[in-house]
Amino acid sequence: MDTQRGVPRTHARATEPGATGRAGARDVPTATVARLPGYLRVLNGLTADGVVTTSSEELAAGAGVTSAQLRKDLSFLGSYGRRGVGYDVLHLSEQISVVLGLTTQRRVVIVGIGNLGHALASYSVFAERGFAVVGLVDADPALVGTTVGGLMVQPPASLHDVVSGADATIGIIATPAAVAQDVCDELVAAGVVGILTFAPRALRVPAHVDLRAVDVASELQILAFHDRRRTGTGA
Numbered sequence: 001m002d003t004q005r006g007v008p009r010t011h012a013r014a015t016e017p018g019a020t021g022r023a024g025a026r027d028v029p030t031a032t033v034a035r036l037p038g039y040l041r042v043l044n045g046l047t048a049d050g051v052v053t054t055s056s057e058e059l060a061a062g063a064g065v066t067s068a069q070l071r072k073d074l075s076f077l078g079s080y081g082r083r084g085v086g087y088d089v090l091h092l093s094e095q096i097s098v099v100l101g102l103t104t105q106r107r108v109v110i111v112g113i114g115n116l117g118h119a120l121a122s123y124s125v126f127a128e129r130g131f132a133v134v135g136l137v138d139a140d141p142a143l144v145g146t147t148v149g150g151l152m153v154q155p156p157a158s159l160h161d162v163v164s165g166a167d168a169t170i171g172i173i174a175t176p177a178a179v180a181q182d183v184c185d186e187l188v189a190a191g192v193v194g195i196l197t198f199a200p201r202a203l204r205v206p207a208h209v210d211l212r213a214v215d216v217a218s219e220l221q222i223l224a225f226h227d228r229r230r231t232g233t234g235a
């Protein structure tokens, strides 16, 4: 049965090889999972600066959460830090990477190589974060056959082959909203199990597929709300 949703339903399980300590098979709440990339980003910055250990206060401040929230989130990973020492930056990075499934490189196909898709296809940081863009698809004949980010853009008729041939498990939708559901259905039929959409419309996916929607306008509306509350303008 199809479901309509913009966030994953399931909890991540810290069961991949390399999971350590008390992480075991404990479920990690979805809200915690959503904060883990932020912690990892801060930890990566600390690693780059040569920092070996960090405190929950430092990590929490960098990620924009309270240290109580941070400690609770990390407790789901079985990571409690050491009194007076804090957290080992590298070890914690590895633990979070395991829980997020980043120890296995995920293959990504991007559909819609316009302004947004072009920028995403050329975004080198994906590779550093454990994702390989392995296929690009666009319906514009003028784009098909051109090379973006080292990959040749393929026509929609090749979508299934692009996904299955490259063993891609994630699809990014950067097409106009009007065609996004069709593209989504085709990606699912081709075998992807995770979809990230930028198209401004709700999408339906089957239960075995996780869907994430990025909506910059909604994020701006949330900022506007906080600004209004702070300044009292626009009431």
Ligand SMILES: NC(=O)c1ccc[n+]([C@@H]2O[C@H](COP(=O)([O-])OP(=O)(O)OC[C@H]3O[C@@H](n4cnc5c(N)ncnc54)[C@H](O)[C@@H]3O)[C@@H](O)[C@H]2O)c1
Binding pocket: 111, 112, 113, 114, 115, 116, 117, 137, 138, 139, 140, 143, 156, 173, 174, 175, 176, 177, 179, 183, 197, 198, 199, 200, 214, 215, 216, 217
């Ligand atoms: N979520 C956000 O925050 C955000 C921000 C900017 C844009 N967007 C959305 O992202 C999408 C892309 O924006 P853009 O500025 O790159 O648009 P764009 O018009 O530059 O690019 C869209 C591309 O999709 C291709 N396309 C159209 N139908 C297709 C199909 N059936 N199969 C494959 N490719 C197809 C077009 O040929 C075009 O190259 C739009 O839906 C836009 O509203 C979202």
